Amino acid sequence: MRKILIATEKPFAPSAIKKIGKIFKKEGYDLLLLAKYSSKEELLKRIPDVDAAIIRSDKFDAEVLDAAKKLKIVVRAGAGYDNVDLDAATRKDIVVMNTPGQNSNAVAELAIGLAIFGIREMFSGKPGGELRGRTLGLHGFGFVARNVFRIARAMGMKVIVYTRYSKHAAAAIGLKVTNSLEQLYEKSDIVSIHVPARGEHIKSVSYEVLKHLKDGSILVNTARKEVINETDLLKIMEEKPGLKYMSDITPDCEADFVEKFEGRYFFTPKKAGAQTAEANINAGVAAAEQIVGFFEKGDKTYQVNK
Template identity: 80%
Template sequence: MTKVLIATTKPFAPVAVEKITDILKTAGYEVILLEKYSEKKALLEAVADVDAAIIRSDIFDREVLEAGKNLKIVVRAGAGYDNVDLPAATENNQVVMNTPGQNANAVAELAIGMAIMGLREMFSGKPGGEMRGRTLGLHGFGFVARNVFRIARALGMEVIVYTRYSKAAAAAIGLKVTHSLEELYEKSDIISIHVPARGEHLKSVSYDVLQHLKDGSIIVNTARKEVVNEPDLVKIMEERPGIKYMSDVTPDCANLFEEKFNGRYFFTPKKAGAQTAEANLNAGVAAAEQIVAFFENGDKTFQVNK
């Protein structure tokens, strides 16, 4: 019998676990549940004899992947998958998938919420501003960015985008595509970052780009901290006292923000973009369905390691 491990230090909502389990058991699979584990040893033991695993932010490094002697597929319930060692999985002939788009609306709503929070001076009682009439710049144009566009347009914003790979898709829905990242940052009142933490995107938010910001701009990062060059961000915030940084991930230099930029930043205590009941359910169900499709039909549509 095919064994599927659900390994989550941050568990799925009970209703999501129930639906995931129903999908897998209906397919004739055995389900092993490992929740809120505090030691890696527990994960190593649990993965030892399973055929598949569904995870969230759980770390599947080389040691864990090699401990899974029968492991054929790992599905990260969510868009990001930097918590899985892709080269190690490929070497072990293990397929790694994500569930793109399932958390997109949840993350987009958080991005808009943080932008509003920044404009309203952190709800401190100081006079703030409104979204309507301002220009929102999308740094990247994946599933989350497309949902941010939908919401921002409803708020009466002008939306522009910089993307290398989705120019036609952006233009087709009426988005103005800038010629460069520098142009995007120069023309935007609010920047919303939506690029993965890999390749050319690592530290792409650098001083060369940030220096084009207007003073008074707001940067919203619901992606990963690795896409921002943190020393460069600190430098530009020192030079431009009106810039704010709102992030769904605490930067490594958080102590400098606390020391230097009171009232100009906000960091969620934990990455919260996908922390809604709806996103939780959508991503978990998609992960279970992808595992069944993989074993029953050889479907590798959402594979992220080649």
């Protein structure tokens, strides 16, 4: 009997666990739960004899993967997978997958919500503005950005995008693609970041890009803090006193924001993009189905460590 471990510091909702359990029960798999664990040692004790694992933001580094003697596949229930050491997994012939698109609407709604919160002066009582008629710039054009576009267009916003790899797809649905990232930031009233924290995107939001923002614009980040050059962000916040930064990722330089930029920023207490009941269920069920497909059919469609 195959053993499947769900290892989640931030656990799935009970309804999601119930649906995941049904999928594995049908195949005769044994489901094990490690939820709300408080130390890496707990994970290290449970991982050695499981065949597969479903995780969320949990760290699967080389130490964890080396301890996983039987592990064949780990699925990150969500889009980002920078919490998994891909090189270590590849060395051990462990397949790593994510579940792209399952959380995208939840994150998109949060991005729009943060934009509203910012433009309405964080509901402080000060007169704010409206999104209708404003230009929204999408930095990246993945699943989340496409949902942001759908919502923003319905709210009467003009939406533009910068993407290197999906220009034709963006143009096909009526989006204007800017010639450069700098042009996107220059022309936007609100910029929403939707790129992964890897490769060329690490610290890609630098001073050379940020300096093109309008004073009074809003920068929304529901991606990862690693895509921001925080030193440059602090510099531009000082140079443009009307700029706001809204994010569901608390930056390492939070103390500087608290000290210098009161009323011009907001960070959720924990990463909140995928924290909806619907996204919770969608991502968990997708992860379970991908594990079954891998073992029963050899399906590696969503493998990320190829």
